[in-house]
Amino acid sequence: MRISYDWRLSRLINDEGMVIDEIYWTSDVTVPNLVRRLLLLQKGRMSPEARILYERFDDVEVCPEGHLDDINWPPYDEDQQKMFDEAAIKMTKLKIAESSGDLDKRLDMLVSSANEIRSTWTTSESRCIEWVGLFLTEINLDTNRKEIINSIVKSESISSAANLMETTQPLFSPSEVEWKSLKKHCELAVDLTQRMRQHEDAIRILTLDYMPTLSSLIGPLNASKLLVLAGSRERLARMPSGSLQVLGAHAAMAAHRKGASPPKHGSILFSLPQVGKSPRWVRGKVARFIAGKASIATRIDHFGGIPWGDKEISKINSDIEKIISKFPKPPIRK
Amino acid sequence: MKRKIISLGWGVRKEGRNIWTRNAVKGISVRKERRKKDGKNEWRIWDPTKSKIAASLLRTKFDPAKIIPQPGNDCLYLGSSTGGTVSHIHDCVCGSGNHHKGQIIAVDISSRMMRELVKLSEIRPGIVPVLADARDIAQISPFIYKKVDWIHQDLSISDQAKTFVKIAESFLKNNGIGLLSLKGASERAADGSLEIKFEKAEEILMNSNLNVIEKIDLKGLEEQHVLFYCKMKCID
Numbered sequence: 001m002r003i004s005y006d007w008r009l010s011r012l013i014n015d016e017g018m019v020i021d022e023i024y025w026t027s028d029v030t031v032p033n034l035v036r037r038l039l040l041l042q043k044g045r046m047s048p049e050a051r052i053l054y055e056r057f058d059d060v061e062v063c064p065e066g067h068l069d070d071i072n073w074p075p076y077d078e079d080q081q082k083m084f085d086e087a088a089i090k091m092t093k094l095k096i097a098e099s100s101g102d103l104d105k106r107l108d109m110l111v112s113s114a115n116e117i118r119s120t121w122t123t124s125e126s127r128c129i130e131w132v133g134l135f136l137t138e139i140n141l142d143t144n145r146k147e148i149i150n151s152i153v154k155s156e157s158i159s160s161a162a163n164l165m166e167t168t169q170p171l172f173s174p175s176e177v178e179w180k181s182l183k184k185h186c187e188l189a190v191d192l193t194q195r196m197r198q199h200e201d202a203i204r205i206l207t208l209d210y211m212p213t214l215s216s217l218i219g220p221l222n223a224s225k226l227l228v229l230a231g232s233r234e235r236l237a238r239m240p241s242g243s244l245q246v247l248g249a250h251a252a253m254a255a256h257r258k259g260a261s262p263p264k265h266g267s268i269l270f271s272l273p274q275v276g277k278s279p280r281w282v283r284g285k286v287a288r289f290i291a292g293k294a295s296i297a298t299r300i301d302h303f304g305g306i307p308w309g310d311k312e313i314s315k316i317n318s319d320i321e322k323i324i325s326k327f328p329k330p331p332i333r334k
Numbered sequence: 335m336k337r338k339i340i341s342l343g344w345g346v347r348k349e350g351r352n353i354w355t356r357n358a359v360k361g362i363s364v365r366k367e368r369r370k371k372d373g374k375n376e377w378r379i380w381d382p383t384k385s386k387i388a389a390s391l392l393r394t395k396f397d398p399a400k401i402i403p404q405p406g407n408d409c410l411y412l413g414s415s416t417g418g419t420v421s422h423i424h425d426c427v428c429g430s431g432n433h434h435k436g437q438i439i440a441v442d443i444s445s446r447m448m449r450e451l452v453k454l455s456e457i458r459p460g461i462v463p464v465l466a467d468a469r470d471i472a473q474i475s476p477f478i479y480k481k482v483d484w485i486h487q488d489l490s491i492s493d494q495a496k497t498f499v500k501i502a503e504s505f506l507k508n509n510g511i512g513l514l515s516l517k518g519a520s521e522r523a524a525d526g527s528l529e530i531k532f533e534k535a536e537e538i539l540m541n542s543n544l545n546v547i548e549k550i551d552l553k554g555l556e557e558q559h560v561l562f563y564c565k566m567k568c569i570d
Contacts, residue, residue, distance in 0.1 A: 006479050041476035042466065065475045065504055073480060088462045088477060092452050095465045099445040257523050 003046075003053050004066030004073070007037050008080060010049035012057060013070070021056070023049040034087040035094065103210050104232040110206065111228045114199040121192040125149065128186045135170040136162055152186040212307040213297040217316065218272055218290070225268050226294070237302035244298075245269060245291035265291075274320050281330045285323050290316075342391065342399045344434075345426040346380075353380040353388050355425035359457050364421040378425070382555045385419040386488060386515040389555035394563065396548055401513065401563055403427050403484035405434035410478070410505055412468040413488035414440035416450035420461060423486075428460030436460050439477050441468045469497050471504050481507040488515040492522050495535035495562075499542040508568045512544055518558040532560050543567045 001014050012021040025037075025047070041047060046054065046062060054062060067073045076084060099105060125145070132148050133141045135158050139148065147165065155161035158173050174182060200221060207220035211233065214223040229247045230236035236244070246253055248266030256262045264284035270276050275287050293316050300307060337350040345356035354370075354377040361376070363369055368379045382389040391398040403409050407427050414420045420440045427436035440455070441464045442448055448465045455461035466473035468489055485506050487498045498514045506512055516535050518528040525531050532549070539546050544564040552559040 007476060008479075038476050042473050044472045064472060067479060068475070068481050068505065076479065085459065085462065088464065089452060089455055092448055092463045092465045096445045096448055096452070 002061040002063045002066055003050050004063050004070055005047050005050035006067050010047055010053050012053050023052055031083055031087050035091045038091050107206055107224050108228050110203050111224050117192055117196045124189045128189050131182055136167050138168045149186045149189050152183055153190055211301040213300045216308055216313050217297045222268050233302050237298045241291045241295035244295050245287055278324055282324050282327045286320055343402055344405045346402055353391055355380055355422045358425045358430045365418045380422045386556055386561055387419055389552045390550045390561040393550050406436045407483040409438045409484040410482045411438055411440045411486050414442045414451055415447045417454040424458050424461055432460035441466055441474055443467050481505055483507055484511045486513040490517055490520040495538040503543055506566045508566055510566045512564040514562040516560050
């Protein structure tokens, strides 16, 4: 015997296909209740009518899709169809609204917009420096980058900016309109710096709360970047550490598929000083070790484990030091 | 010179190289496509570079009218996105005000895409938007009370053929039409070249309860895509 059900009714059917018992949903049949019912069914739960039949009879098999094979399953009448159409739209709207509570999506927005700001900032900052350097030819454009932009923002003309930076006066000065544009562009670079800081602060707060263990291991900014690359915390937690190790190395992985040697680490792990500042012959070993630990850390965060404290983190850092000191010289090329 | 009009079923016609569907909501384009009047009716152009079904109608060696669903059919569309193709299917399955009493269950996993689809379903009765993971039968089955006549799967995931077989065997009627838009780039790179991926998918379909009627190559309209036109075997 089996129980088949949809949102309207539940039937107990014997092996010969005969309906032994059936219960219809009759009380409080409203659109909001139908939305609740559909949400339950979508989660794989039984309808209340199916549950009653299940409790009433022993040795029955529950078939959530059983009604699809039943040629005698009643079709929707006009009212049911209307109610179902309305409920489906309402339920989808509700689920769309609920998706704003998803921290994965919120972090994705934050990290992606921070990346966009950083990329805009890099372009604007370089442009400002080159622009100012065109007029102030004696100034060092590599060491005083921050100072150059701040001086332009504070000054009323290029000569006052030159005075502020204690450099020689320009031979040619920009026209009034040109100066205004240059100053505005520098103001934009300063504004972008502040906005970037604001974004990164928000990312830190959210990630420290959402992934405390991974954040203490590799830093909240890197943790959030890994999460965004993986798609969600769950996907990151279920990912093998070998995949986590190469997250962000898309181009190298594509080259590897065509025969090149595999990447040792992705861009996120490389940005960690333990990996990036290690000798090149141990970077792969350190990256593999950190990826393994990061994988465990994500699983602790996702599946509700006890977050790591300073003791565990310092143990991992000392293990990294041991790996680095074990290989002081590069391997001999064969 | 007036182009020859070939009818591909109710509300769908081919004029030269263009396919048009009879607009169920007059005066409104779904994705800024061209519209034209013909007597009392309005027609919307169905862009084959944006819809794999439209592309397959142009590329099939068989009768294209057999690929598209009939008015009043129950359809399942997996990977509906914002509903561009769904709206054309709606034109022929439901018609204006759903006077054909058809139904299209449109499933997508992305809440961003679903936002647009919900708006579309509010002006096009007969479209049922479902925000769900199309790979999970339990998430779709509460919205379907009987097996459907027509299924189209357009998902950017690996194991597309396996998913399609699972879905079709659960939801497709005997003799129902199943269309699988297979995106080669979404399958695992380790599986091999595009041809090998398509062959593997075909093999999976052949070993199921589906009859593969045609493998339609969409090259030139949709790169790295083929559309498998299948029919469900009659199972007692």
